[in-house]
Amino acid sequence: MLVGICRSWIEREAEIPAAGMDQLVMAITKEKKAELIKEFQAADGDTGSPDVQIAILTTRINHLTEHMRSNKKDFATRRGLLGMVSRRRRLLDYVRKNDADRYLDLLERLNIRK
Numbered sequence: 001m002l003v004g005i006c007r008s009w010i011e012r013e014a015e016i017p018a019a020g021m022d023q024l025v026m027a028i029t030k031e032k033k034a035e036l037i038k039e040f041q042a043a044d045g046d047t048g049s050p051d052v053q054i055a056i057l058t059t060r061i062n063h064l065t066e067h068m069r070s071n072k073k074d075f076a077t078r079r080g081l082l083g084m085v086s087r088r089r090r091l092l093d094y095v096r097k098n099d100a101d102r103y104l105d106l107l108e109r110l111n112i113r114k
Contacts, residue, residue, distance in 0.1 A: 027063040028056065040109075050091045051106060057088040058110045 028036075033056060037047050040055040064081045068074065092112075096103040107113050 027060050032059065050095050051102070054088055054091050054095070054106060055110060057084050057091070058112060060084055061088065 036055045036059060037052050040049075040051040041047070042049050042051065046052065061081065061084050064077060064084070067077060068081065071077065092103065092106070095106060
């Protein structure tokens with residue numbers, strides 16, 4: 001009797017997709033990241049310049065912002081999002097301090113300021 005109950009429960013669970021799993025999408029794919037690097041790199045092989053890091057962080061921040069709109073109680077994601085925003089803010093401050101024109105260009109290209 002118990003085996004029959006367990007089997008029917010497993011069959012029923014297999015038919016129902018996990019909640020939200022159909023909407024699960026990686027924040028940034030390898031292709032998207034490579035595209036961002038190519039667009040914002042200062043020279044060939046440049047993957048770590050502040051411009052590239054800011055572009056990648058902005059993409060991740062935008063994705064997590066959309067996630068937070070539908071999952072208001074996801075506090076772990078909120079904490080990670082705030083950390084990313086802080087990291088981007090520090091990088092933007094660095095760029096502004098060293099090259100104001102590049103800073104303004106980044107803001108315009110990434111649509112960060114409204």
